[in-house]
Amino acid sequence: MGRTLIDKLWDSHVVTDLGDGAALLYIDRIFLHERTGSVSLQELKAAGRPVRHKEHVFVTMDHIVDTFPGRGDKTLMPSGTEFITSTRAAATEAGLNLFDVTDARQGIVHVVSAEQGITLPGFTQVCPDSHTCTLGALGALAWGIGSSEGEHALATKTLAVTKPKSLRVTFNGQLGYGVTSKDMILHLIGKYGAAGGSGYAITFTGPAITTLPQENRFTICNMAVEFGAFAGVIPPDETTFEYVKGRPYAPKGAAFDTAVASWRTLKDDADASYDREIVIDCADIVPTVTWGSSPGHAVRIDGVVPDPAVVTDANVRAAMEKALEYMDVKPGQKVEGLPIDAVFIGSCTNSRLSDLRAAAAIVKGRKISAALKKAVIVPGSTQVKRAAEREGLHDIFTAAGFEWRESGCSMCFNAGGESMGEKWRVVSSTNRNFENRQGPKTRTHLASPTTVAASALMGAIADVRKLG
Amino acid sequence: MEKFISLKAIAAPLLRVNIDTDVIIPSREMKGVSKTGLSVGMFANWRYTDVPARISNSDFVLNTLPYTKAHILLAGDNFGCGSSREHAVWAMKEWGFRAVIAPSFGAIYYGNCVRNGVLPVVLPQAAVHAISAWVEHAPAQNLVEIDLPTQKVHAAGNAYSFSIGESDKDMLLEGLDPIGVTLKKDAAIQAFEAKDRTARPWVYINGPA
Numbered sequence A: 001m002g003r004t005l006i007d008k009l010w011d012s013h014v015v016t017d018l019g020d021g022a023a024l025l026y027i028d029r030i031f032l033h034e035r036t037g038s039v040s041l042q043e044l045k046a047a048g049r050p051v052r053h054k055e056h057v058f059v060t061m062d063h064i065v066d067t068f069p070g071r072g073d074k075t076l077m078p079s080g081t082e083f084i085t086s087t088r089a090a091a092t093e094a095g096l097n098l099f100d101v102t103d104a105r106q107g108i109v110h111v112v113s114a115e116q117g118i119t120l121p122g123f124t125q126v127c128p129d130s131h132t133c134t135l136g137a138l139g140a141l142a143w144g145i146g147s148s149e150g151e152h153a154l155a156t157k158t159l160a161v162t163k164p165k166s167l168r169v170t171f172n173g174q175l176g177y178g179v180t181s182k183d184m185i186l187h188l189i190g191k192y193g194a195a196g197g198s199g200y201a202i203t204f205t206g207p208a209i210t211t212l213p214q215e216n217r218f219t220i221c222n223m224a225v226e227f228g229a230f231a232g233v234i235p236p237d238e239t240t241f242e243y244v245k246g247r248p249y250a251p252k253g254a255a256f257d258t259a260v261a262s263w264r265t266l267k268d269d270a271d272a273s274y275d276r277e278i279v280i281d282c283a284d285i286v287p288t289v290t291w292g293s294s295p296g297h298a299v300r301i302d303g304v305v306p307d308p309a310v311v312t313d314a315n316v317r318a319a320m321e322k323a324l325e326y327m328d329v330k331p332g333q334k335v336e337g338l339p340i341d342a343v344f345i346g347s348c349t350n351s352r353l354s355d356l357r358a359a360a361a362i363v364k365g366r367k368i369s370a371a372l373k374k375a376v377i378v379p380g381s382t383q384v385k386r387a388a389e390r391e392g393l394h395d396i397f398t399a400a401g402f403e404w405r406e407s408g409c410s411m412c413f414n415a416g417g418e419s420m421g422e423k424w425r426v427v428s429s430t431n432r433n434f435e436n437r438q439g440p441k442t443r444t445h446l447a448s449p450t451t452v453a454a455s456a457l458m459g460a461i462a463d464v465r466k467l468g
Numbered sequence B: 001m002e003k004f005i006s007l008k009a010i011a012a013p014l015l016r017v018n019i020d021t022d023v024i025i026p027s028r029e030m031k032g033v034s035k036t037g038l039s040v041g042m043f044a045n046w047r048y049t050d051v052p053a054r055i056s057n058s059d060f061v062l063n064t065l066p067y068t069k070a071h072i073l074l075a076g077d078n079f080g081c082g083s084s085r086e087h088a089v090w091a092m093k094e095w096g097f098r099a100v101i102a103p104s105f106g107a108i109y110y111g112n113c114v115r116n117g118v119l120p121v122v123l124p125q126a127a128v129h130a131i132s133a134w135v136e137h138a139p140a141q142n143l144v145e146i147d148l149p150t151q152k153v154h155a156a157g158n159a160y161s162f163s164i165g166e167s168d169k170d171m172l173l174e175g176l177d178p179i180g181v182t183l184k185k186d187a188a189i190q191a192f193e194a195k196d197r198t199a200r201p202w203v204y205i206n207g208p209a
């Protein structure tokens, strides 16, 4: 029987079979960040275990580091500096590749790993961070782990993994006007729930995927974990190879050509079959936002907040009721037009140059609503920031009334100590609308960067398609 | 790692679906670079009516007797989804939990449990509900018993079977150090690398090409 892309990625990394569907898998690259990196490194050191292949381990500062202009090691979080300095010390001592606070390569881990050509098609990669699945968009098997598994990967270059079931999600048709890859993934999660992909590794495919530019593909795989999946991959194609070509850590010249020849085999065999299939028609997708406190609480921009009364499962209903209360919305209420307090564009979901360009195109020559208490744009990496500045995007944003920041995770979650205000309603290009994630009792509505930009202009959740 | 063989204990029901690790341990409660001192921050936003002042929320299940002495959590679908923070398990273990029973788990959280001697038990939703209803009837008397060798949960007059991967089971039963176990397979890892170096030389480049 034919093999799926996931089978091929799996098989090519099996060191030994552990029986019962599990295997010891070889891990090609490991990434750490300052929030969890130093715990793993310190534990390893205490156990007297060296890092195996330290040249394949990378460390960046993104989660806790400040994003204010002119930042250093100081953060708003009182103990934040300790995370930064202890990670720096541990990474330096272990001889790892460190993208420090002022390094030109610094940025959000999943953004820089692709940008630097560290993740390549066919790789396995792990990081103590759940959104590592982002890198599946390069045709790599990439997933998030905990700190203990991080130690295991660092010490052995392997991980014991039980093979997930396989799910193929096919996006047919074409994206309509104003619809982005963020809307595709929100639509999927909204339709099947936040646990809809639980237990699966997903292959995203279909005409609407193959025509997506590489940067927009990351957005899809980024939220595979919000669908409950172990990982999400997109079969690598010419778009992927073109993206990888010439990146600092990618092979060059003849070595690149050899690699590409091998990467071309990273696709489903014609007779491969999946454990489960989902087919989505993109004609059904419009700009999508979340109304509640789970990414599964997604709704069409022209839709209304759903009524829990129609849900049969008591616990799902209870979660919806709690979300209604937390978000201060009512069943039947239109999401479009909900007044907002703040907006945020950034995160490993949507902070790449193409995201910033798309948002800038919307706000160019306009002003954000005077009702907003905060409007922040945080580029995904220092490189994205500089590229955006070369194009003058920062001028467009600041003229419109946005703050233009240094790169990092920032208010995607309030780890660095900076947060949105209590009970503020925020439209955000991030991936999680969990309770208290962006600030105390902050009400987060997830959306595409263009929907965020349009909402910033209106001071309310807006349909980007109505903006002339 | 601490072993898990069997446990008979008070179980606390918290059946809301999609409880994420930000809820289990909010990022603000992860103040230091350490695995300990996290239990006071566990479920902080639900457990306290005033989080900074640590004013206890008497409505929250884990603040009510006898659930304050629970060692088992009965949870809803997709428990532990979201952020990969192992702090969620560290906090729960420090508080006293040694097992969680749910219809499904966030994948990373599940692995983190196993690595810390906390047993994640997957049971069908109907079983979790039946056990919860039985427990709520008399929580101090209706103790839930989990036996890992036979992979059974004894509760509500039933024996519910659950499945768990062989290697996860061994790890928990023996309290093995997973890194030590893998390091014994060093020859296999070296053999893999030797073969892989020819098949995928681009994996083994050191630094920017």
Ligand code: SF4
Binding pocket: A062, A063, A108, A109, A110, A129, A131, A346, A347, A348, A349, A408, A409, A412, A413, A430, A431
């Ligand atoms: S941007 Fe947000 S989701 Fe992405 S790695 Fe940072 S904190 Fe996590």
